[in-house]
Amino acid sequence: GESVGLHLPTLSVQEGDNSIINCAYSNSASDYFIWYKQESGKGPQFIIDIRSNMDKRQGQRVTVLLNKTVKHLSLQIAATQPGDSAVYFCAERWDTGRRALTFGSGTRLQVQP
Amino acid sequence: DAEITQSPRHKITETGRQVTLACHQTWNHNNMFWYRQDLGHGLRLIHYSYGVQDTNKGEVSDGYSVSRSNTEDLPLTLESAASSQTSVYFCASSESPFQPQHFGDGTRLSIL
Numbered sequence: 360g361e362s363v364g365l366h367l368p369t370l371s372v373q374e375g376d377n378s379i380i381n382c383a384y385s386n387s388a389s390d391y392f393i394w395y396k397q398e399s400g401k402g403p404q405f406i407i408d409i410r411s412n413m414d415k416r417q418g419q420r421v422t423v424l425l426n427k428t429v430k431h432l433s434l435q436i437a438a439t440q441p442g443d444s445a446v447y448f449c450a451e452r453w454d455t456g457r458r459a460l461t462f463g464s465g466t467r468l469q470v471q472p
Numbered sequence: 473d474a475e476i477t478q479s480p481r482h483k484i485t486e487t488g489r490q491v492t493l494a495c496h497q498t499w500n501h502n503n504m505f506w507y508r509q510d511l512g513h514g515l516r517l518i519h520y521s522y523g524v525q526d527t528n529k530g531e532v533s534d535g536y537s538v539s540r541s542n543t544e545d546l547p548l549t550l551e552s553a554a555s556s557q558t559s560v561y562f563c564a565s566s567e568s569p570f571q572p573q574h575f576g577d578g579t580r581l582s583i584l
Binding site: 391393395400401402403404405408410448450452459460461462463464465 | 507513514520562564569570574578
């Protein structure tokens with residue numbers, strides 16, 4: 360399948376542990392943020408999103424934290440499973456005059472059984 | 473189920489040729505986007521559309537064009553393919569600015 364990047368930062372965790380993937384975003388005026396998961400040969404798949412008027416949002420096994428003071432976004436995955444192995448991208452909507460997203464370069468998550 | 477499909481999944485062509493990549497969505501979304509993804513980069517925006525007859529340039533639009541004649545389709549055309557345009561291309565759609573974009577599975581384009 361398509362390779363999304365041979366030199367991505369990689370996070371390696373043991374199955375069952377919690378994972379934290381970090382992202383520094385670029386624009387203090389960004390008002391909407393999304394985490395995507397991308398598996399080899401597939402398009403990005405939506406995981407969770409958060410608006411800038413929130414600090415935290417929880418989904419099923421995932422939590423997104425937003426720290427606007429330092430322009431930092433994190434994705435926490437509880438009880439990481441082998442199926443979570445993928446590349447994870449954060450995206451921000453930083454131009455409120457348009458509806459497109461700006462993506463980070465991604466982090467590869469490897470889950471060891 | 474609603475979906476977004478891209479075709480072809482793989483294409484090889486020669487420099488100077490015109491190439492069109494198809495994107496079709498059944499979500500009935502007004503907003504559609506084209507991105508390219510290269511090694512060492514995230515997704516970069518090529519063109520986008522807010523609705524029928526609307527098109528806008530993204531950050532890497534040179535050498536590409538789009539047209540939006542209906543809600544479902546946003547074809548991407550490379551007018552004269554260049555080797556620098558070898559990449560994986562993704563199409564996406566969204567319902568509104570605060571809704572996530574749904575992505576297709578991409579087209580791998582190789583220009584020789």
